[in-house]
Amino acid sequence: MAYFGFDVGTSSTKAVLIGENGQLLDTATVEHAVTRGERGLVEMGMDIWWQEFKDLYSRLVGKNGIKVRGIGVSGMGPCVGITTEAGKPLAPAALYGIDWRALTEVEELTEKYGEENLLATYDSALTSQAGGPKVAWFRKRHPEAFAAGVRLFMPHSWVIWQLTGDYVLDRHSASQLTPLYDPASGEWDFAKVREIGGENFLTPRLGYSNEIAAETRASSELPELEAGIPVIFGSIDAWAEQESVGAIAHRELFLMYGTTLFLIANAETRMRHLSMWGTTGTRAGTRNLAGGLATSGALTNWFRDLTGERDYAALIKDAAAVAPGANGLLALPYFAGERTPIQDPNARGVLLGLTLDHTRGHIYRALLESTAFAVRHNIETMEVAGAEIERITCAGGGVKSPLWPQIISDVTGRAQVVRKHTIGASFGDAFMVAQTLGAVSELDEWNPVDHLVQPQDIPLYDSLYQDYRALYTATADIQHRMAGIQNS
Structure with missing residues (x-):
């Protein structure tokens, strides 16, 4: 059975x-x-x-x-x-x-x-x-x-x-x-x-x-x-992937590493913010405030294809050998516009600070760090809207490598719970129907907690995050003009 x-x-x-x-x-x-x-x-x-x-x-x-x-x-x-x-x-x-x-x-x-x-x-x-x-x-x-x-x-x-x-x-x-x-x-x-x-x-x-x-x-x-x-x-x-790791409790945030990075904050009451999405939850009595990047895994796919490298492990190894901050390289991950919290379809990607000394490892790390800055921006916006975030649980393909979750924990200053299985939404689908039919009571029976990703204290990330926020403001008009050329 x-x-x-x-x-x-x-x-x-x-x-x-x-x-x-x-x-x-x-x-x-x-x-x-x-x-x-x-x-x-x-x-x-x-x-x-x-x-x-x-x-x-x-x-x-x-x-x-x-x-x-x-x-x-x-x-x-x-x-x-x-x-x-x-x-x-x-x-x-x-x-x-x-x-x-x-x-x-x-x-x-x-x-x-x-x-x-x-x-x-x-x-x-x-x-x-x-x-x-x-x-x-x-x-x-x-x-x-x-x-x-x-x-x-x-x-x-x-x-x-x-x-x-x-x-x-x-x-x-x-x-x-x-x-x-x-x-x-x-x-x-x-x-x-x-x-x-x-x-x-x-x-x-x-x-x-x-x-x-x-x-x-x-x-x-x-x-x-x-x-x-x-x-x-x-x-x-x-939301099915959220179910797969049990991240449905009040004051819990689910972080999904996929083609796009997605965030779901859980509560018992309705939450609203102009740049986020308030939704009904998967189960009776649950409410969410959600946000999502337009690219994340899609961004790493783009860079892998651009470099001709077929092995993600090689790119991750190169990026892991680079110190935080990518030797003064800062990116905006808006390669397909951006969803929350800026809601700008005409935003465009930026790489600032390039020199002849930068390698593909520096660029790949800068891209990963840019998605982490975007996650921090989303979390701060959710909290302004009233979300209380006491625990973050993550899942998705990006969790398979420790580097990306570690960078996000370092940038946000928050730990992440990783469960034994990070198979994804299909696992959550199977769990929901099994639970409804009485075959399993709690998720821990199927998918116990495996480990925590603990944040490291890296003060440089705080200043780079402020630069990240300022970079969009400073270059938005230029980004929009470039988008106009592309769309003409």
Whole structure:
């Protein structure tokens, strides 16, 4: 007996089989790429999500011959995939905040509803992260389809639709479709749904991430899939990964090292900040304030490809040999614009202080340090908004090497909890469904704490952080002019 966890990420999809006692029975990953277009489009075909589920489920379940007792799913988000009422995609799905396509709609809807009112009512202002403006963007381009009736999907809800035939979405994901969801009631704001999506915009049934959404039906496309397997509502990948390490307690911060660095502060009451995202949590009674960089793991991928080095270990070794501060090299990590807390799609990356003495190790370390400065900036902004952060728990691919987490602890002055398994969101998906079905009580049974990353006292980082903040202010106008050239 096993639990199947499945997660669609930005650059890859991962699946796991977890046994009754929390043992990792098997795992598999398939890589994919997003499509980047003009004027900020970042998208992916919805057919990829279901095809990858079929491939990985068949590979793991068929190979191991184990009966699956429950299925948990998650995916990058908030994505906006629009289909006909029958479920035929109108176009590739728009990705989360790294997709800037709906900036005009953000401005229009902000002017219509008022920034202060949006923040007070929905816990978030409208930014590239918000799903509502992207719905409006699709409606402008597909008016006939919207008039006839459309559905909205994210990667995990699309997979659930294929598995069960049920049209559902978790409340957390819905809370990122601002302003279509009312966080006070935990239900759709049907007035805004009609205004933005139209009279025939069909809304999915809502539930919390760890609740059972439906049961599987037999599928000729996937012979290994049995009918009657419970499937939970699931969630957006960062929140499922948060579940994988148990970082859901009040006053706890989750830090996810992935293609983008993501932060989730937990509380029992609603939190708001103009430049952050207030959301409903994965479980009843939980609230979040979240932030995210536009690049982090994507930045290290870029540098690896640029240098022609295929082995991350070699780059990490070079960077580890360099002293803090990278010999006077300071970077801004805004290579794809920036999300929180500056919310500037036209921000651009900067490397300041280059000399002929700098090596690839210096540059790589400076890039890692820049993401750490960005994390500190986000944490300080969260605390201004009222978040109380007593503990940080981390996960994600970047935790596999000790250098990056150590730099972030050194820059922020905060320890980080690392659990035994940092597999990611797919593990969290499997845990949630197993817990809901009564197979496990507490996460410690499956994933105990392994160690702490303790901060070192490096005073240089305090002064460099102030320089980091000043560098954006001093160069923002120039960055915007460069972005204008790139976008022309």
